[in-house]
Each structure stands twice: as structure tokens, then as C-alpha cells.
Amino acid sequence: MSTVLTLLRKELLLERRVPQLVPAMSLFGVTTFVVFHFALGQRTVEGDLAAGILVVTLLFATILGVNRLYVADREEGGFDAFLLAPVDRTALGVAKAVTLFAFLVLVELVMLPAFAILLLGPGMDLEVVAKLGVVLLLVNLGLSVIGTLVGALAIQTRARDLIGPLIALPLLVPVVIGAARALSPVLSEGGAGALEGRWLGVLGLYDLVFGLLAYALFDFLLED
Amino acid sequence: MELIGLGRRYGTRLALDDVSLTLATGQTIAIFGPNGAGKSTLLRVLATLLRPHAGTARVLGRTLPDGGWAVRGRVGLLSHEPLLYRDLSPRENLRFQARLHGVGAGRVEELLDAVELGLRADDPLHTFSRGMVQRTAVARAVLHDPELLLLDEPLAHLDPAAAALVEPLIGAASGRTRVVTSHDPAGGLAGADVALGLVGGRTALLAPASDIDVASIGALYR
Numbered sequence: 001m002s003t004v005l006t007l008l009r010k011e012l013l014l015e016r017r018v019p020q021l022v023p024a025m026s027l028f029g030v031t032t033f034v035v036f037h038f039a040l041g042q043r044t045v046e047g048d049l050a051a052g053i054l055v056v057t058l059l060f061a062t063i064l065g066v067n068r069l070y071v072a073d074r075e076e077g078g079f080d081a082f083l084l085a086p087v088d089r090t091a092l093g094v095a096k097a098v099t100l101f102a103f104l105v106l107v108e109l110v111m112l113p114a115f116a117i118l119l120l121g122p123g124m125d126l127e128v129v130a131k132l133g134v135v136l137l138l139v140n141l142g143l144s145v146i147g148t149l150v151g152a153l154a155i156q157t158r159a160r161d162l163i164g165p166l167i168a169l170p171l172l173v174p175v176v177i178g179a180a181r182a183l184s185p186v187l188s189e190g191g192a193g194a195l196e197g198r199w200l201g202v203l204g205l206y207d208l209v210f211g212l213l214a215y216a217l218f219d220f221l222l223e224d
Numbered sequence: 225m226e227l228i229g230l231g232r233r234y235g236t237r238l239a240l241d242d243v244s245l246t247l248a249t250g251q252t253i254a255i256f257g258p259n260g261a262g263k264s265t266l267l268r269v270l271a272t273l274l275r276p277h278a279g280t281a282r283v284l285g286r287t288l289p290d291g292g293w294a295v296r297g298r299v300g301l302l303s304h305e306p307l308l309y310r311d312l313s314p315r316e317n318l319r320f321q322a323r324l325h326g327v328g329a330g331r332v333e334e335l336l337d338a339v340e341l342g343l344r345a346d347d348p349l350h351t352f353s354r355g356m357v358q359r360t361a362v363a364r365a366v367l368h369d370p371e372l373l374l375l376d377e378p379l380a381h382l383d384p385a386a387a388a389l390v391e392p393l394i395g396a397a398s399g400r401t402r403v404v405t406s407h408d409p410a411g412g413l414a415g416a417d418v419a420l421g422l423v424g425g426r427t428a429l430l431a432p433a434s435d436i437d438v439a440s441i442g443a444l445y446r
Contacts, residue, residue, distance in 0.1 A: 006323040010309070017348070018311045077307035080273055081364070084307075085324035086297030224275045 003087045007095035014072060015103070021068055022106050025061040029111035032057045037118045044121030051183035054115055055176050058139065061107060062100075062172075066147040067164045069096060070155040083222060093148055093218035101144040108136060122189050131186045131195050135179055138203040142175040145207060149214045152221040171210075178203040225270070225372070225401065231278030232265055232425075239265040241425045242279070247418060249371075252402040254416035254433060256409065256441050262425040263405040264304065267374045270403060271301045284372060297325060300370035302378050302394065306361035310350040314341050314360040317349065318367060325368035335363035340389060354381040362390045366398075375404045379411070409441035 015021060036045075036053055045053060073079045082092055112132070116124045124132075146168060154164035182199035225247040232240040240262045247253050255263045268274040270283055272292035281288040283295050301307070308317045318332040336345045339359040349357060358381045365373065378394055379387045391397060396415035406412030413419060419436045421429030421444045428444055429436070 003324065006320065010312075010320050013316065014309060014311055072309060072311075076309050077303070077305040078309060080301070080303070080305070081307040081321060082324065083273055084271060084296055084299065084301055085321070086293075086326075087324055224273065 003091035004094045004098070007082075007092055008098055011095060011099040012102075015099075021065045022103050024068070025065050025103065025107045026110040028064055029057050029061045029107060030114040032060070033111070033114050033118045045119050046121040046187055046189045048180070048184045050120055050122075050187040051180045053119060054111075054183065054187070055139065055179045057115075058104075058108070058111070059143070059169075059172055059176055061111070062104065062143045062147055063165050063168055065100060065103060065107075066151045066168060067154070067161055069100060069147065069151040074155050079222070089219045089222050090215060092222070093152065093214055096151070097144045097148040097214070100147050101140050104140045104143060108140075120187065122187060128186055132183070134195060135182045135186070135200070135203070138200060138207060139175060139179045141207040142203060142210065143172065145210045145214050146171050146175070149210070149217065149221070152218060156221070174206050175203065178206065225284070225403075226282040227279065229279030230266075230269065230276055230281055232262075232269055232274060233277050238425050240269070240276075240422075243420075243422070243425075243427055244279075245418070245420060245427075245430055247401065247403070249401055250399065251417040252396055252404060252415055253418040253420055254412040255403065255405045255420045255422060256407070256412060256444055257405075257422035257428070258445050260424075261422040261444075263422055264376055265425075266422070267301065267303065267376050267403060267405065270372075271299050271374050272296055273301075297368060298370055299372045299374060300365040300368070300400075301374045301376075302361055302365040303374075303376045304380075306349075306357050306364070308349055308357065308360055308364060311348055313346045313348055314363070315345040317360065318363055321364055321367055327368050331367060335367060335393075338389075338393060339363050355383060355386050358382055359386055359390060362393055366393045371401060373398070373400045373402045373404075375402060377405055377407065379408075409438040413438070413441070 150164055150168040150171065153167065154160040157163050178199045182196055182203065185194060185196065228244050230240055230243040231238065243266065255266065257263050265274065269276050269281060272288060272295050275289045284298050286294045288295065314336060315332065318335065319329060322329065322332050336342050339362060341356065341359060349360065373394055375394055382390065404412065413433050413436060416433040419429065419431060419433045420427065421441065423444055429440065
């Protein structure tokens with residue numbers, strides 16, 4: 001646990017010192033909403049379309065982050081320095097996943113108000129925000145765990161900018177579908193509908209499966 | 225340290241082929257050879273960062289790669305890359321490494337003083353000259369007081385004063401077992417007990433350093 005905290009502190013220090021991921025992901029998200037605002041030819045969206053736009057934008061913002069998640073470690077030798085330390089290597093995976101999760105929360109704090117202002121038809125009251133929070137918690141968990149795993153795999157290759165999205169997108173499709181289905185009633189006109197337990201269950205189960213997979217595989221991804 | 229028929233490939237290219245040697249505790253081996261001879265690859269295998277593809281490598285009493293977990297933390301690697309984050313300061317980098325190795329903050333301050341970086345210890349590394357970065361990297365390599373030092377051209381980028389500064393930490397006087405690569409025949413042989421010459425990943429020369437002259441090292445590069 002102390003190794004995870006040490007790594008996490010380093011990740012946050014690096015992002016605070018030279019902000020890269022959070023500003024880039026946030027800017028991408030907001031810009032995408034601006035594009036949708038003008039491209040869709042309608043002033044507001046709701047239901048399935050609103051949920052789809054929100055989740056897909058979040059997905060691509062995450063891909064942007066995943067591609068950069070390990071760059072400092074690879075290019076500046078942080079990987080080697082870590083591998084030389086007598087610590088559990090899985091700690092790096094846990095720290096990266098927690099980092100990505102935290103960054104996603106920060107990005108969503110920027111993206112959601114922009115989404116509400118630029119696109120969302122129904123108002124965003126406390127009930128909607130609370131339900132959004134529950135779904136996004138599960139979405140962020142899935143994005144973080146899979147992003148961490150894929151990032152570690154892609155960074156070992158020379159074509160990492162291509163490999164990352166190519167592997168991540170198919171793996172994240174179930175998260176996108178589950179999240180969009182779960183969010184659709186929440187973002188409907190006429191008040192927030194109930195969260196669908198079925199889709200929350202799918203998201204939770206998917207997160208759990210990939211969490212276990214990541215825990216089992218991460219060590220091997222760092223091996224020569 | 226004992227290597228028997230050690231081999232390592234990158235794809236189909238042999239980077240190390242049938243390298244065998246023995247090094248006793250506290251001794252220094254100097255490795256010479258032209259670029260691409262396999263010197264850095266050998267250091268990375270010994271550091272447990274690369275797996276051997278043939279032969280046997282025993283380091284600090286453990287056979288690699290299976291015993292690698294027990295070797296990490298007892299090895300200090302100074303490679304071409306400083307293994308430091310450019311946007312962090314020397315103090316932040318060393319404290320981060322110290323926590324990973326279970327070393328106290330006092331040791332960080334001691335080493336910052338030893339490499340005379342105390343006054344700039346809080347400046348980001350990307351504002352440093354290459355020599356100052358190398359001094360920080362030396363401090364990182366010996367932070368956890370390793371038994372075995374793997375030094376890839378350790379004096380590169382260092383002026384004579386800085387080289388003298390790091391000598392007590394990574395030189396022969398450090399008392400550690402050392403594997404040192406060098407392109408400086410006279411300097412490399414000076415602190416060595418054994419000399420190894422590699423050409424194309426194969427052993428071209430292996431003898432006590434006292435039996436080798438500078439000319440025979442020079443021949444490796446022709």
C-alpha cells in the first residue's frame with residue numbers, strides 16, 4: 001500500500017508540476033461538445049442521444065489520456081528505475097489506475113457543466129447529478145482499469161499511439177453500451193428516470209472482471 | 225557473479241553470445257568494446273531488466289531470471305539514461321526512489337551534499353546541464369547502498385572535478401563489486417581487477433586487468 005501511495009504521489013506531483021493530461025482531456029471534451037452543438041442542427045439533446053454523446057466523448061478523452069499515461073515513465077527511464085526497486089510491481093498498475101480515475105473525475109467536473117450548457121435539454125438538478133455520479137463512478141472504474149492495462153501493453157511497442165486505441169476501443173465497447181443505456185433515462189426530458197439496475201450490474205461486473213484480469217496480468221506486462 | 229554461456233537476442237540478432245566469466249565479491253570488471261558490442265545489454269541482464277535467452281547468470285547468489293526478485297534492491301544501475309523524471313527536482317526524484325527502496329530522507333540529503341547539488345536540489349532536472357543530471361543519477365544509483373554496481377560509462381558528461389566528486393560513491397574506493405563499461409582503456413583498466421572485451425556480443429578478451437595493456441584494448445575497436 002505504501003508503494004502505491006508513493007507512486008500515486010509522484011503521478012500527481014508530475015501532473016501538478018506540468019499539467020498535461022487533465023487540461024488536454026478536458027479541452028478535448030469541451031471542444032467535442034461545441035462541435036456537436038453546431039453539427040447536430042438542434043439546440044438541445046436528451047435521452048439516448050445525450051447519453052451517447054456524453055459517454056463517447058468521455059471514451060475518446062480517456063483514450064487521449066491513456067496514450068500519455070506511461071510516456072514519462074518510458075521516455076525518462078521511470079520504468080527501469082521502478083523495476084529495479086524491491087517492490088510489488090502490481091503497485092504500479094494500481095497507482096496508474098487510481099491516477100487515471102482521479103484525472104477522469106477532474107475532467108468530468110469540467111465536461112459536465114459544459115455538456116449541460118451546450119447540449120443537454122433537460123435541466124441538471126441534484127437528482128440527475130447524483131444518478132450521473134453513480135453511473136460515472138462505474139464508468140470511470142472501467143475506463144481506468146482497462147486504460148491502465150492497455151496503456152502498459154501499448155507503451156512496450158513502437159506504434160503505441162496506434163496500438164493503444166486499437167486495443168482499448170473494442171475492450172471499452174461494453175462500458176460505453178452499459179453506460180449509455182444506464183444514463184439514457186437519467187438524461188430524458190420530463191425528469192430523471194430511474195437508474196436501470198441491469199445496466200449498472202453489467203458495468204459493475206465488467207469492472208470486476210477486468211479489475212481481476214488487470215491484477216493478474218499487470219506484472220507480466222512489465223516483464224521483458 | 226558467475227556467467228556461463230550467457231546469450232541474449234533482440235529478435236533474430238544476437239546481442240550477447242556465449243559470454244562466460246566469474247567475478248568475486250568486491251572486485252571490479254571493466255568491459256570494453258565498440259558501440260553495439262553488447263556492453264549495455266550485459267548490464268541490463270545483470271540488473272534483471274532483460275532476461276537471458278541462453279546460458280546461466282548467477283548474480284549475488286541468485287540465478288536469473290527466477291531469482292531476480294531477490295537481486296533487485298541490491299543492485300545499483302547507472303545507465304546511459306539517468307532514470308530520473310525531468311520535471312521533478314533532484315530532491316523529489318531521490319525521495320521518490322528512496323521511498324521505493326525503503327531508504328530514509330536523511331540518506332537523500334547526505335547524497336545531495338556528496339554530489340554538491342544541495343543548492344539546486346529543488347530546481348527541476350530539465351534546467352540542469354548533462355553533467356549535473358549525471359551527478360544526480362549517480363546519487364540515485366547508490367541511494368540504497370547496493371552491493372553490486374552496474375555502471376555504463378559512469379564518467380560520461382562529467383568534468384574532472386565532478387568525476388572526482390563521484391569517485392567515493394562509485395569508484396574503486398566504494399568497496400562495492402562493480403561492473404563498469406568504458407571506452408577509455410587507461411581509465412577503465414586503472415580501477416579494474418578483470419577486463420572483458422566484447423565484439424559483436426562475443427568475448428574477444430578476458431583476463432586479469434594487470435595482464436592487459438592499453439594497446440590490446442585498442443585492438444577491440446579496429
